[in-house]
Amino acid sequence: QMCWFDDSLISLYFTIQIRITLRFSSPQALIPFLFLPFASALFPTSLTPHQFQNPISMRSDDGQWRCRVPVNKVAIVGGTHGNERIGVHLVTHFTENPELVTRPSFSTSVVLSNTAAVEAIGTGAGRRYVEEDLNRCFSNQRLNSEPCDAESVEMKRARELDMLLGPKHSEKPNSDFIFDLHSTTANTGVLLCYHQHDTFSAALCSFLQSRDPSVSLLLWPAGADLGLLPTVGRGGMTVEIGPMPHSTVNSTLLRRTMQLLQDSLDFIHQANTLQGLPPPPPQPPRVFSSAGSVDFPRDAEGRITGFIHPDLESKGELREGGALRDGDFVFQNLDGTPVPFDRATHVPSLSGQDSELYPVFVNEAAYYEQHKAFIVCNRVS
Known part of the structure; x- marks a missing residue:
């Protein structure tokens, strides 16, 4: 098993100047000390054998980036x-x-x-x-x-x-x-x-x-x-x-x-x-995670009856202020009738949640065969 920090702490990592002046016998020994302030949030995870068993990671040493495992x-x-x-x-x-x-x-x-x-x-x-x-x-x-x-x-x-x-x-x-x-x-x-x-x-x-x-x-x-x-x-x-x-x-x-x-x-x-890099950004990055997908309106035979509404088509994806809210037009039927977004109807698995949803991959041509008109995401940082 290995210890990982929760993805919600990734943004916190970028906002803190970690200054450590200890000597370590190996690069791997750095990890427990680096995240010692977050020890209560660490959790053990059993991972299948692929690249994340030996991750490349970064640390901030006196405000500088550094590879724990050099990228060769x-x-x-x-x-x-x-x-x-x-x-x-x-x-x-x-x-x-x-x-x-x-x-x-x-x-x-x-x-x-x-x-x-x-x-x-x-x-x-x-x-x-x-x-x-x-x-x-x-x-x-x-x-x-x-x-x-x-x-x-x-x-x-x-x-x-x-x-x-x-x-x-x-x-x-x-x-x-x-x-x-x-x-x-x-x-x-x-x-x-x-x-x-x-x-x-x-x-x-x-x-x-x-x-x-x-x-x-x-x-x-x-x-x-x-x-x-x-x-x-x-x-x-x-x-x-x-x-x-x-x-x-x-x-x-x-x-x-x-x-x-x-x-x-x-x-x-x-x-x-260790040459030429600026210090880590003072603000956390803007990061999203997929929360679900929304299909096109369809009739009883499975044929699409409505397509992406112009309001949604023109919206910049995963942008500040770009959250999708109930009532926003997302589809337009063939007769021109707009279809508003309704979380409970379009993403039932997220019904009752109040987290903001951001659309991405809106009208992606390759996703038509997967019955996906667009993906909705949560902002994690």
């Missing part, structure tokens, strides 16, 4: 969904210009993930997937299963990527940190998603949001056995950027993604070397 190997992955072309083009660009992602203190590999979907001919350039969503194939359960001839193209590729970037069960995976590049049709802006226990990602994301307050942060769904590609490494994040129609690239958003990656790689290098 970084991977930048694109094309996990074949029609999200921003990652595909950046992988090609970085492969041809490796100096852009090279830093002295670590190596960087660049990987095109779902090659079959990238090459497939769909309604545009590439398809989201050929047989199933590659970004759901990396759970321990599936990677541990016996390979068989009937496996999907994506599952076979997941095993290859696990060996290339992981393995997920290894104490020494081939990647210390993975950036998985995506685009979305939703109005997310720059959205960074990571695991609640990945404290290095939390630190990096806090740094990036302090440089650009428009960056939004979203925790991956709770649970230890996630099927997301970055989980095969020791740590990592999903980079979502939108709005961008599938099979297309918006040059402005492309440049923003490139700058974000440059800032991220600089942060990792400076954290490795």
Whole structure:
């Protein structure tokens, strides 16, 4: 077992200047002392064998960042969904210009993930997937299963990527940190998603949001056995950027993604070397967690009868003042009638709760097949 601090304390971590002048025999010995003020909030958690057993974490020593476990190997992955072309083009660009992602203190590999979907001919350039969503194939359960001839193209590729970037069960995976590049049709802006226990990602994301307050942060769904590609490494994040129609690239958003990656790689290098980083941000980061999803209005036969209302479509996602309240229009029926949001009706599992809900992935094209018009989130810091 290992001790973790509750995700609600992540924000508290960024607001306190921790000054410790003790000598430790090993980096691991630092953790109990670092979080000694929060000892009553620590809890033991039994984790399945993947990257969070040996997390990369950050500490503030005299107001400075530092890696407990140096980041030696970084991977930048694109094309996990074949029609999200921003990652595909950046992988090609970085492969041809490796100096852009090279830093002295670590190596960087660049990987095109779902090659079959990238090459497939769909309604545009590439398809989201050929047989199933590659970004759901990396759970321990599936990677541990016996390979068989009937496996999907994506599952076979997941095993290859696990060996290339992981393995997920290894104490020494081939990647210390993975950036998985995506685009979305939703109005997310720059959205960074990571695991609640990945404290290095939390630190990096806090740094990036302090440089650009428009960056939004979203925790991956709770649970230890996630099927997301970055989980095969020791740590990592999903980079979502939108709005961008599938099979297309918006040059402005492309440049923003490139700058974000440059800032991220600089942060990792400076954290490795203890040189050049500013002190941790004085304010806690703005972080959200998924609370549920809302489906479109449907008739008795399951056909959609109403679509996203213009008021919701134009709303900036996960923004200050952007909470969704009962009575706000969320759908518009085919006859033009607006449909107001009602927590008890649209998200019954949250009925009776008074926490604010924020929409994200509104009208994401890939979620139509999953019966999701949008996701609702709680703000955790």
